[in-house]
């Protein structure tokens with residue numbers, strides 16, 4: 001099987017001054033994941049590494065750069081899933097951790113459970129020797145500024161809830177195993193303790209070698225109502241292509257519950273797609289040593305991996 005990786009940097013509206021940063025961030029993440037796959041590494045390692053790279057990048061709403069809750073704190077959700085055996089691990093409402101996706105993987109591999117939340121997730125991190133970092137280290141000047149503005153009387157919270165930037169990855173490795181990973185700071189100004197789709201199996205992501213893998217982004221409450229990631233795979237099981245399945249599921253979410261979002265998909269035969277009902281979604285993929293990426297509907301740039309590595 002030829003390896004494939006697809007990553008996203010969130011669906012929503014990307015501010016003009018953030019476009020360049022988002023573009024280079026998704027390209028870097030896709031190339032990182034692909035280099036693992038090329039060396040014979042697993043889909044699971046590839047999606048984890050790709051997501052870590054975007055969690056560490058302040059341009060995205062995950063890890064450092066996460067949006068803030070109503071109290072001005074960062075609370076994050078993340079999930080990872082292995083399509084080989086349907087194992088998955090997740091953390092929700094976790095604070096003071098640089099890379100929630102690494103913690104989610106440890107939940108999957110080192111516990112009997114699938115989801116640890118809040119304080120329990122931090123206790124587990126401690127037991128796993130994952131260091132806690134001061135919460136402020138995850139807060140960028142920009143996220144602080146935007147959060148403070150929301151406190152002004154004439155602010156528009158609905159508008160601010162459109163902040164995108166959740167990150168995710170799906171991959172298939174040369175053994176034909178698929179995996180997904182998703183990580184987010186959630187929605188800005190969310191209530192303390194709010195958990196979104198990104199920590200929930202089937203909504204924020206799903207991976208099954210029998211069909212493929214999906215990572216999602218968008219309005220979490222809508223995505224949980226339609227169990228978006230699993231819905232895409234269901235349509236593929238019924239015979240749809242990844243693209244048709246993604247569009248059908250996103251359209252259902254829009255008409256049934258009025259929610260917008262985006263998905264990245266890889267099928268168990270290595271077909272992929274990146275689709276969204278929002279104005280933008282940053283995405284990138286590498287297959288056959290060719291990198292493709294875009295942000296707006298219909299936008300797709302192509303370059304060879306060698307060229308992309310050279311210009312990094």
Ligand SMILES: NC(=O)C[C@H](N)C(=O)O
Nearest residue numbers: 164166186196217218220
């Ligand atoms: N931007 C996002 O994708 C947000 C995330 N889906 C959430 O609702 O927590």
